[in-house]
Amino acid sequence: MTVPPIAMLxxxxxxxxxxxxxxxxxxxxxxxxxxxxxxxWADVFRQAADLGVLQLHLSGGEPASxxxxxxxxxxxxxxxxxxNLITSGIGLSQKRLAELDEAGLDHxxxxxxxxxxxMADMIGGYRGGFDRKMKVAGWIAEIGFPLTLxxxxxxxxxxxxxxxxxxxxxxxxxxxxxxxxxxxxWALQNRDALMPTKEQAKEATRIVAEARVALKGKLVIDYVxxxxxxxxxxxxxxxxxxxxxxxxxxxxxxxxxxxxxxxHLEFESVRYRRLRDIWYDSAAFNAYRGTDWxxxxxxxxxxxxxxxxxxxxxxxxxxxxxxxxxxxxxxSPHHGRLQDQAAAHASAEAELVYRSAPAKAP
Ligand code: SF4
Ligand code: FES
Numbered sequence: 001m002t003v004p005p006i007a008m009l010x011x012x013x014x015x016x017x018x019x020x021x022x023x024x025x026x027x028x029x030x031x032x033x034x035x036x037x038x039x040x041w042a043d044v045f046r047q048a049a050d051l052g053v054l055q056l057h058l059s060g061g062e063p064a065s066x067x068x069x070x071x072x073x074x075x076x077x078x079x080x081x082x083x084n085l086i087t088s089g090i091g092l093s094q095k096r097l098a099e100l101d102e103a104g105l106d107h108x109x110x111x112x113x114x115x116x117x118x119m120a121d122m123i124g125g126y127r128g129g130f131d132r133k134m135k136v137a138g139w140i141a142e143i144g145f146p147l148t149l150x151x152x153x154x155x156x157x158x159x160x161x162x163x164x165x166x167x168x169x170x171x172x173x174x175x176x177x178x179x180x181x182x183x184x185x186w187a188l189q190n191r192d193a194l195m196p197t198k199e200q201a202k203e204a205t206r207i208v209a210e211a212r213v214a215l216k217g218k219l220v221i222d223y224v225x226x227x228x229x230x231x232x233x234x235x236x237x238x239x240x241x242x243x244x245x246x247x248x249x250x251x252x253x254x255x256x257x258x259x260x261x262x263x264h265l266e267f268e269s270v271r272y273r274r275l276r277d278i279w280y281d282s283a284a285f286n287a288y289r290g291t292d293w294x295x296x297x298x299x300x301x302x303x304x305x306x307x308x309x310x311x312x313x314x315x316x317x318x319x320x321x322x323x324x325x326x327x328x329x330x331x332s333p334h335h336g337r338l339q340d341q342a343a344a345h346a347s348a349e350a351e352l353v354y355r356s357a358p359a360k361a362p
Pocket of ligand 2: 236237240255258259310311312313314
């Protein structure tokens with residue numbers, strides 16, 4: 001039986017002052033003039049609450065690039081949603097943060113590209129970004145927003161993990177998400193530059209385990225391990241069409257941020273259909289819901305309701321078949337080849353390919 005979603009990720013815009021080479025936004029980004037208007041988003045938030053969504057994550061791109069961000073937060077809170085702003089901090093001033101507080105913003109998730117200006121500005125492709133982010137972190141603490149630090153790690157900055165954890169404590173964050181890069185979107189283009197080595201992946205797991213013990217009761221550490229070096233895949237999106245949904249800047253409703261990479265799926269827009277109908281009845285949401293779609297080895301596997309066969313977009317990207325078992329899984333016939341590929345990417349040298357800006361309106 002299909003249950004309602006708990007969380008919705010609203011990608012308010014693909015615009016962003018940063019150009020991180022691991023951005024999960026699609027390579028082909030919607031034009032700015034196709035972004036949903038304030039009133040349409042407000043209606044989508046009401047529909048989401050009515051559908052059963054509890055948490056709204058306001059994301060992008062950089063959501064602060066939307067001038068109406070405060071209005072959107074107000075609309076979401078009025079609809080009864082818990083609101084979390086996922087931001088690099090660029091575009092937020094002290095005044096704007098105070099207005100967001102006034103509008104009812106519940107939580108901020110601040111991204112960290114590196115633990116010093118040299119690394120952070122190089123990865124974000126934005127000079128001065130780190131210093132600005134530190135200022136924003138200070139204002140967030142002054143206002144007293146609950147904070148999660150989101151450190152995205154890869155071969156170039158995994159050695160900074162211990163400092164990232166220290167920074168989360170210093171900033172008064174309640175939680176840090178230690179997220180090893182997932183290879184979708186722009187990151188897929190950058191595997192030769194960003195793939196961690198197996199040793200780095202192991203070391204990160206050790207550091208996280210130690211820090212969890214040392215900081216128990218002080219800081220919660222969420223950890224997304226290096227996928228290609230694992231033996232079992234992650235339960236992507238908590239299971240397709242199970243717990244969450246994404247709405248893209250132009251209103252397309254997606255089961256996950258990379259779903260548009262699966263070419264045979266057609267996605268529907270909130271401009272033309274109610275969110276409830278899309279969640280329950282659309283072909284795209286039903287395509288990989290549950291376990292009926294599976295073939296072996298997933299079909300006969302005892303873990304099939306643990307990880308739901310892993311990530312559909314990863315199966316598509318790596319095998320050209322979204323129905324296949326995620327090749328991260330040891331039971332996949334392609335697992336060995338993926339491990340070899342991961343080792344090859346990890347020892348390759350390559351320049352970073354930075355995310356480019358969304359196409360401008362004509
Ligand atoms: Fe998960 Fe499928 Fe691997 Fe079983 S075979 S562990 S269900 S990915
Ligand atoms: Fe699409 Fe994993 S990112 S299912």
